[in-house]
Amino acid sequence: MPQIFNIVKCYQCNMYQVDIDKKSTNKWTCKLCGSKQSLKQIFFQGESKDCRLKVQQLNEMGSKIQEQIAETKLNYLENQTNQQQHQNSYENNSNVSYQQQNILSNATKVSKWARFLTNDSDDDN
Numbered sequence: 001m002p003q004i005f006n007i008v009k010c011y012q013c014n015m016y017q018v019d020i021d022k023k024s025t026n027k028w029t030c031k032l033c034g035s036k037q038s039l040k041q042i043f044f045q046g047e048s049k050d051c052r053l054k055v056q057q058l059n060e061m062g063s064k065i066q067e068q069i070a071e072t073k074l075n076y077l078e079n080q081t082n083q084q085q086h087q088n089s090y091e092n093n094s095n096v097s098y099q100q101q102n103i104l105s106n107a108t109k110v111s112k113w114a115r116f117l118t119n120d121s122d123d124d125n
Helices: 048-110 120-124
Strands: 005-009 017-020 027-029 035-036 045-046
Touching: 005 048, 017 048, 045 048
Parallel strands: none
Antiparallel strands: 005 017, 005 045, 027 035
16 A cells, blocks of 8 residues: 655745655644644645655746746836836926926016116216
8 A cells, every 4th residue: 555645835935845644643844944834734645756746836836926926016116116207207307397487487577667777887977
């Protein structure tokens, strides 16, 4: 009679592992992070070879999902940064154009009192 193995998942490092089926206890230790934990769920049960192949598949799928999540977060952060930079550049451009308009309008404005004032240079002569 072949020995039965279980596929379990560590709650701390989220990795699937093969563990020998024990009738006496439902405790096991993670081989990667060393955390001791109780058996919550058996994902697969079978012979050693079958369990190893299944663990490889499950861990590969988990790593792909983690990569996709990380990529999605990175894209989101890049989009947020680009939008913020675009908003800042728009605000800076609008402030510059507003300042330029004020400078131009102040330069072309002639005081209302200018026509009533006489040139001081004419009076001195």
